[in-house]
Amino acid sequence: MLSLRLIPLVLCALFLSACARSPVVQLYDGPAKSDSQVLTVRVPSEIEVFTINGKEVDGVNTFFATDFKELKLAPGRYEILAYYKELWQLDADNHDIVKTNPANFIVDGKAGEKWQLDYDKPANVEEARALEDSFTGQAINTATGEKVAAKESNLILKRGFLAPITGEEVSTASSKNIAPQQSASPAPTEPAAAAAAAQPAPAASYLDTLKAQWKQATPEERREFLQWISQ
Known part of the structure; x- marks a missing residue:
């Protein structure tokens, strides 16, 4: 306010x-x-x-x-x-x-x-x-x-x-x-759709999200995260 x-x-x-x-x-x-x-x-x-x-x-x-x-x-x-x-x-x-x-x-x-x-x-x-x-x-x-x-x-x-x-x-x-x-792309046929669903999601989408969240994190949150991944 x-x-x-x-x-x-x-x-x-x-x-x-x-x-x-x-x-x-x-x-x-x-x-x-x-x-x-x-x-x-x-x-x-x-x-x-x-x-x-x-x-x-x-x-x-x-x-x-x-x-x-x-x-x-x-x-x-x-x-x-x-x-x-x-x-x-x-x-x-x-x-x-x-x-x-x-x-x-x-x-x-x-x-x-x-x-x-x-x-x-x-x-x-x-x-x-x-x-x-x-x-x-x-x-x-x-x-x-x-x-x-x-x-x-x-x-x-x-x-x-x-x-x-x-x-x-x-x-x-x-x-x-x-x-x-x-x-x-146009909607795939049913077998193609099932095969696509079995594939993992592109890593870039997760990376973009992590980058954005890292930029928003406070210094304390960043320190805690780095300590966590170093364990």
């Missing part, structure tokens, strides 16, 4: 940060292309992107400078870990920033398509707080109306005072260019 004395400083910092960022973010190599050549993903300003295809990306988040931001991507499949974050006024003197655990939004789009990340907007701060451990949503193809439900990420983000405002957990970017994943 934020006191009245801190609100002006917080709002100034957020305003300056938001104004310094464009609501349109190019996340592919090379010069800018027309919308007919790229995949556009519109993200509401209340939704912050944690990772895209397992990579942290700088410049994709704004706080309230615009109603949305648009991510311009190469056509293909993307897993977008994103969470809800919003500043709520509790009374004349106090505000609260509500931040949820992330959900995994799946977008598999072609050139020229526009998708939007969507969620059930809370009507008040109590409803917003109820989303902290159960945030979900869907990706919507704005032309066809196709909807893809977001999946649980099983990640838990810190909810301290500094983290949700400075975005420290997503501030160290590995790249500003995100390559698409391989698009989903």
Whole structure:
């Protein structure tokens, strides 16, 4: 909860940060292309992107400078870990920033398509707080109306005072260019599906999760973990 004395400083910092960022973010190599050549993903300003295809990306988040931001991507499949974050006024003197655990939004789009990340907007701060451990949503193809439900990420983000405002957990970017994943293949026949089910899950997905959780861990938690694996 934020006191009245801190609100002006917080709002100034957020305003300056938001104004310094464009609501349109190019996340592919090379010069800018027309919308007919790229995949556009519109993200509401209340939704912050944690990772895209397992990579942290700088410049994709704004706080309230615009109603949305648009991510311009190469056509293909993307897993977008994103969470809800919003500043709520509790009374004349106090505000609260509500931040949820992330959900995994799946977008598999072609050139020229526009998708939007969507969620059930809370009507008040109590409803917003109820989303902290159960945030979900869907990706919507704005032309066809196709909807893809977001999946649980099983990640838990810190909810301290500094983290949700400075975005420290997503501030160290590995790249500003995100390559698409391989698009989903047609449903396999029954024998092929059974064989695929017998195969172990790709190690990279677990590795990405471990990396993300390591970055969120406190120094004490990291020490305890290292002691545990050395036993």
